[in-house]
Amino acid sequence: MVDAVSSRRRAGIVTRRNRRGLWYVMPALAMTLVFFTTPLLGTMWTSLHDWPLYGDSTFIGMDNYRTAWNDPAFWSTLLFTVQFMAAVTLIGVIVSFGLALIVRTPRRGVGLLRTAYFLPVTVGYAAAGFLWFYLLDGRVGVVNDVLLRLGIVDAPVQWLADVDTSFWAIVAMSVWKSAGFGMVIFLIGMQAIPNELYEAFRVDGANGRQTVRHLTIPLLRNNFALVMVLNVALNMLAFDQFYAMTGGGPNGETVTAVYNVFLNAFEYQKLGYGSALAMMLLVVLALVSFAQLAIFRRRT
Amino acid sequence: MTTTPTTTEPRSVAVSHDDGPARRPGRGSHRLLWYAGAIALAAVFVFPLYWAFVSSVKTEEQAAASPPTWFPEQFSTENYARMGEIGATGIYGALLNSAIATGLAIVFTVVLSTLAGYGFSRFRFPGRGIVFAFILLTFMIPFQSILIPLYQLLTELQLTNSMLGLALVYATWQLPFAVFVMRNSFDELPHTLDEAAMLDGCGTLRALVRVLLPSAVPGILTVVLFTFLFSWNELLAALVMVSDAERFTVPVQLSLVLSNQFGTVEWGALQAGVVLTVLPCMAIFFLLQRHYQAGATAGSVKE
Numbered sequence: 001m002v003d004a005v006s007s008r009r010r011a012g013i014v015t016r017r018n019r020r021g022l023w024y025v026m027p028a029l030a031m032t033l034v035f036f037t038t039p040l041l042g043t044m045w046t047s048l049h050d051w052p053l054y055g056d057s058t059f060i061g062m063d064n065y066r067t068a069w070n071d072p073a074f075w076s077t078l079l080f081t082v083q084f085m086a087a088v089t090l091i092g093v094i095v096s097f098g099l100a101l102i103v104r105t106p107r108r109g110v111g112l113l114r115t116a117y118f119l120p121v122t123v124g125y126a127a128a129g130f131l132w133f134y135l136l137d138g139r140v141g142v143v144n145d146v147l148l149r150l151g152i153v154d155a156p157v158q159w160l161a162d163v164d165t166s167f168w169a170i171v172a173m174s175v176w177k178s179a180g181f182g183m184v185i186f187l188i189g190m191q192a193i194p195n196e197l198y199e200a201f202r203v204d205g206a207n208g209r210q211t212v213r214h215l216t217i218p219l220l221r222n223n224f225a226l227v228m229v230l231n232v233a234l235n236m237l238a239f240d241q242f243y244a245m246t247g248g249g250p251n252g253e254t255v256t257a258v259y260n261v262f263l264n265a266f267e268y269q270k271l272g273y274g275s276a277l278a279m280m281l282l283v284v285l286a287l288v289s290f291a292q293l294a295i296f297r298r299r300t
Numbered sequence: 301m302t303t304t305p306t307t308t309e310p311r312s313v314a315v316s317h318d319d320g321p322a323r324r325p326g327r328g329s330h331r332l333l334w335y336a337g338a339i340a341l342a343a344v345f346v347f348p349l350y351w352a353f354v355s356s357v358k359t360e361e362q363a364a365a366s367p368p369t370w371f372p373e374q375f376s377t378e379n380y381a382r383m384g385e386i387g388a389t390g391i392y393g394a395l396l397n398s399a400i401a402t403g404l405a406i407v408f409t410v411v412l413s414t415l416a417g418y419g420f421s422r423f424r425f426p427g428r429g430i431v432f433a434f435i436l437l438t439f440m441i442p443f444q445s446i447l448i449p450l451y452q453l454l455t456e457l458q459l460t461n462s463m464l465g466l467a468l469v470y471a472t473w474q475l476p477f478a479v480f481v482m483r484n485s486f487d488e489l490p491h492t493l494d495e496a497a498m499l500d501g502c503g504t505l506r507a508l509v510r511v512l513l514p515s516a517v518p519g520i521l522t523v524v525l526f527t528f529l530f531s532w533n534e535l536l537a538a539l540v541m542v543s544d545a546e547r548f549t550v551p552v553q554l555s556l557v558l559s560n561q562f563g564t565v566e567w568g569a570l571q572a573g574v575v576l577t578v579l580p581c582m583a584i585f586f587l588l589q590r591h592y593q594a595g596a597t598a599g600s601v602k603e
Contacts, residue, residue, distance in 0.1 A: 024504075034472075
């Protein structure tokens with residue numbers, strides 16, 4: 001039907017037109033190359049040097065990595081960050097799922113409740129940090145006021161002056177700030193479960209708790225995975241709320257991994273050492289991601 | 301549902317007959333309990349924001365009162381005025397800086413991701429898969445880990461202390477997500493749309509702008525929303541890339557209130573700053589909230 005000449009010509013036009021696709025993706029590719037790939041290679045390169053903020057750099061091979069490996073501060077910030085990440089992720093996943101269960105059924109006022117739970121997500125971590133810094137203050141803070149009135153504490157607590165209380169205070173703040181996001185992801189999954197399944201469970205005499213345990217949770221496995229992965233990545237890289245609320249104190253005990261990179265590079269002006277710390281953080285994150293991927297693969 | 305009405309209908313009727321009346325009294329109290337719990341929880345989530353607002357319109361003295369007062373005894377704007385005086389530019393100068401950086405970042409992200417999304421969706425050029433994977437892969441690498449060379453690079457380009465520099469950085473970090481969203485939204489549009497336009501003699505760019513773009517608006521708004529929330533609130537890069545106090549963005553400016561020369565915190569002013577930072581985020585969220593869910597699912601549909 002189609003003669004060979006015109007079809008070949010059309011093929012030629014199509015190929016030529018397809019090539020044009022490269023022009024459309026070029027700006028984004030160039031941007032990524034200049035402002036992402038180059039600095040990434042730069043991190044590797046800088047990490048092999050003694051590189052002060054001002055002045056000349058000297059190549060020192062793997063020395064920065066050796067120093068970091070033997071630096072107790074590196075390990076303590078990493079451990080602190082992992083603990084923080086684990087606490088926020090565990091509590092955050094449970095709270096997000098609970099919120100989604102509460103606002104799952106369309107009832108009067110449910111839209112308003114969803115908005116209320118979600119509202120803190122729109123607030124930035126820095127602003128949220130400065131807000132909670134005020135709420136938690138030992139003298140003027142409203143949290144102490146409430147706890148005193150309820151008789152839960154007898155004297156005002158200096159929440160952010162102690163490493164344990166500031167840890168849990170910032171965990172609470174971070175869950176408050178991010179739980180609504182997880183809720184949305186769970187809600188999307190719950191809305192995809194057909195009503196017939198719920199009805200089948202009801203017919204079989206399952207109560208609410210059994211339905212959640214044997215129907216909702218297994219069907220939302222992917223949503224759990226996603227909320228967890230996002231929480232892990234987000235909180236392993238936590239910085240803003242610590243910068244705003246504790247400034248890394250008391251005695252540098254609430255310095256997170258990213259905070260440690262920031263301090264070494266831009267406060268102590270050791271760009272090389274900071275880069276080595278950044279590379280190690282990158283590797284840790286990659287390992288965590290692969291571990292999660294492997295766990296979820298095996299489950300499915 | 302509509303295809304097999306005979307099998308589903310009797311069963312659902314049976315359910316409501318057997319279960320309905322017996323459960324109803326229990327359900328009523330259950331519902332009351334549900335409302336009580338849900339509303340109490342909502343109060344916990346909203347309270348900090350209420351508190352920031354209420355404190356910001358107290359007098360400075362009252363905002364720093366111990367124990368705190370739960371309602372402002374007199375309405376005052378002095379904290380907002382005070383916030384305008386702190387630092388080199390005051391909070392209002394910082395708001396302007398943030399608006400410029402955020403606005404530029406949105407423009408860059410939208411333009412680049414629209415072009416790239418169109419390219420990936422409509423053209424089978426050689427290396428397409430690799431380039432796409434290459435851009436998306438940066439999503440896996442935390443931007444916090446490339447900050448040091450990025451600082452050196454921007455210094456080299458004389459783009460430190462510059463909202464343009466910050467915007468370029470923010471746009472780059474938003475690109476993988478944005479390209480992914482835009483590729484998907486072009487994929488959802490029928491090919492007949494732009495093919496017809498091209499048969500009418502439109503070039504590929506004209507087909508994009510005239511024919512496809514209007515239908516891709518939901519995707520673009522998703523990109524706008526996420527780029528706004530990210531850029532407006534970003535702290536770490538803004539701290540590193542900007543040292544000139546005239547160019548501080550809002551999150552950096554807020555930290556100045558903590559480190560004033562007297563070593564005391566001006567609580568009311570700080571909360572006024574928080575409110576001014578948060579309000580634009582809430583406004584744009586309420587404006588575009590329909591598009592939030594699309595962004596939230598973008599990660600999960602990939603599988």
